[in-house]
Amino acid sequence: MASKTVLHVKNVTARYGPIEVLHGITMHVQEGEIVSLLGSNGAGKTTLLNCICGLHGAKGGSVEFDGRDITTIPAEKVVPLGMAHVPERRQIFSTLTVEDNLWLGASHRMPAVSKKEIMHEIESIYTRFPILGQRRQQLGGTLSGGQQQMLAMGRALLARPKLLLLDEPSLGLAPLIAKEILEIVREIRSEWGTTVLLVEQNARAALAIADRAYILGTGSVMMEGSAKEMMHDPRVQSAYLGAH
Numbered sequence: 542m543a544s545k546t547v548l549h550v551k552n553v554t555a556r557y558g559p560i561e562v563l564h565g566i567t568m569h570v571q572e573g574e575i576v577s578l579l580g581s582n583g584a585g586k587t588t589l590l591n592c593i594c595g596l597h598g599a600k601g602g603s604v605e606f607d608g609r610d611i612t613t614i615p616a617e618k619v620v621p622l623g624m625a626h627v628p629e630r631r632q633i634f635s636t637l638t639v640e641d642n643l644w645l646g647a648s649h650r651m652p653a654v655s656k657k658e659i660m661h662e663i664e665s666i667y668t669r670f671p672i673l674g675q676r677r678q679q680l681g682g683t684l685s686g687g688q689q690q691m692l693a694m695g696r697a698l699l700a701r702p703k704l705l706l707l708d709e710p711s712l713g714l715a716p717l718i719a720k721e722i723l724e725i726v727r728e729i730r731s732e733w734g735t736t737v738l739l740v741e742q743n744a745r746a747a748l749a750i751a752d753r754a755y756i757l758g759t760g761s762v763m764m765e766g767s768a769k770e771m772m773h774d775p776r777v778q779s780a781y782l783g784a785h
């Protein structure tokens with residue numbers, strides 16, 4: 542199984558103004574893993590992802606990525622190091638075509654990687670997400686929620702990330718589409734070997750595709766363990782899985 546630590550978050554604290562919302566989070570992700578970050582609304586999941594990718598400055602502690610301290614590195618400089626982030630509500634460019642959105646995902650890799658090579662990679666995204674291929678000339682804003690999520694994930698994959706951060710990819714999607722999106726996350730890992738840190742409200746679906754999980758409660762790690770253990774833990778079942 543995986544051995545190299547891709548991400549190591551050590552004792553990270555974060556604030557909004559005077560209010561501390563992360564109280565010393567320690568967690569890690571090994572190469573090739575899917576790790577889920579679970580917890581109720583307001584627990585701090587998005588803030589933690591934002592601290593990891595440099596969108597929100599950690600107040601204390603450290604974030605190590607691929608053996609390098611990135612705690613104070615801003616988001617735009619973290620992406621070229623190999624970390625791609627698909628934020629909540631996707632944030633695709635609604636007035637650009639599907640294809641132009643995808644090009645933007647690879648923009649920082651050019652000219653080191655040729656245009657021809659990137660076009661080839663975009664074709665492989667169309668193979669993975671055929672609906673995007675069919676709609677390549679359509680504006681991003683005209684896609685359905687599920688298709689926009691696929692576009693956001695496709696764009697992130699074109700950064701050829703060592704670590705993909707996904708913030709609530711199933712948010713606002715119909716249950717069947719949400720299931721399909723999470724299934725795609727699992728396939729991306731098996732096809733490309735991409736390491737994934739996944740924030741997800743739907744704990745059951747997230748645990749079904751994850752290797753390990755952390756449960757956050759008001760800014761602290763409440764539980765951690767293998768996804769299988771968590772799925773069968775009565776405390777997790779009653780608090781997060783709606784067990785009967």
Ligand code: ATP
Binds near residue numbers: 581587589
């Ligand atoms: P959700 O699932 O609802 O997105 P979450 O677990 O991702 O929740 P965060 O969004 O990280 O939680 O929020 C953690 C805490 O920080 C909450 O108490 C929230 O109200 C607060 N918070 C989040 N964003 C801001 C902000 N921009 N300014 C002030 N407080 C914020």
